[in-house]
Amino acid sequence: MPDKSAVLLHVCCAPCLAAVRTSLALARRDRHFPIAGLLFYNPNIHPLIEFRRREKAVRVYLERDPFPAEIVSEYGLRPFLGRLAVAGWPLDDRKKRCTECYRLRLEKTAETARSRNLAAISTTLLASREQDRNLVADVGREAAARFGVTFAEADLRLAEPEERSLRGIYRQQYCGCIFSEEERHRNDGKHRYKGNGIPHDGRIVRHQCFTKSESLSETLRGAPPIRPASASGEMNSPSASDADSGANGLRYP
Numbered sequence: 001m002p003d004k005s006a007v008l009l010h011v012c013c014a015p016c017l018a019a020v021r022t023s024l025a026l027a028r029r030d031r032h033f034p035i036a037g038l039l040f041y042n043p044n045i046h047p048l049i050e051f052r053r054r055e056k057a058v059r060v061y062l063e064r065d066p067f068p069a070e071i072v073s074e075y076g077l078r079p080f081l082g083r084l085a086v087a088g089w090p091l092d093d094r095k096k097r098c099t100e101c102y103r104l105r106l107e108k109t110a111e112t113a114r115s116r117n118l119a120a121i122s123t124t125l126l127a128s129r130e131q132d133r134n135l136v137a138d139v140g141r142e143a144a145a146r147f148g149v150t151f152a153e154a155d156l157r158l159a160e161p162e163e164r165s166l167r168g169i170y171r172q173q174y175c176g177c178i179f180s181e182e183e184r185h186r187n188d189g190k191h192r193y194k195g196n197g198i199p200h201d202g203r204i205v206r207h208q209c210f211t212k213s214e215s216l217s218e219t220l221r222g223a224p225p226i227r228p229a230s231a232s233g234e235m236n237s238p239s240a241s242d243a244d245s246g247a248n249g250l251r252y253p
């Protein structure tokens with residue numbers, strides 16, 4: 001018989017997990033649920049290095065607040081894109097895109113709960129103010145029904161996570177998928193190169209690919225020095241022999 005009281009909680013990230021732990025501690029008895037175990041399953045976080053960072057953050061959090069947990073370390077960009085393809089590539093329709101994303105994660109949670117004989121699932125996505133709570137709940141109920149379990153709802157936004165529990169733990173800057181990363185950083189100037197203050201004429205130095213045994217410094221050795229504009233306003237140009245030499249791997253237009 002499934003354990004009717006225990007919930008398999010899908011975990012999207014460490015900060016939301018910490019918020020759920022605080023909120024459940026404050027919740028009324030009838031809005032509370034016991035957690036039987038955790039499932040970290042977010043294979044569409046992009047890029048891979050960000051996926052690894054968030055996975056590590058959850059592992060570090062669980063060292064401070066231990067709980068039985070399954071961490072799925074398999075990266076799944078392709079299956080996520082496959083889902084979006086089937087859904088007609090709703091790339092600019094955030095609601096449709098997020099529906100597929102919630103479904104991917106919550107169906108896996110429901111399937112896992114059923115295989116462990118647990119009767120219910122829930123998700124830390126409900127704790128995030130960045131997420132569409134009603135949509136998460138709709139998709140959660142649908143995913144749960146598909147696998148014969150129920151979706152446990154509670155107000156998981158009762159409190160912010162305890163700062164202490166997250167000290168030194170990585171916190172993400174965007175929701176997760178490749179599209180949210182682009183949307184988050186599209187208009188911020190933060191990562192734009194502002195120049196080094198040395199005037200130049202805008203020419204781009206083209207270079208050939210380095211072989212594995214060549215280092216950048218070896219390749220640049222002997223390259224003509226970059227000189228600031230002359231008093232007359234003309235830029236110093238490399239000589240024809242420089243341009244044609246190719247000996248250092250550099251070529252100019």
Ligand code: SF4
Pocket residue numbers: 094097098101102175176177178179180
């Ligand atoms: S914006 Fe967030 S919830 Fe929506 S598809 Fe991307 S990762 Fe999923």
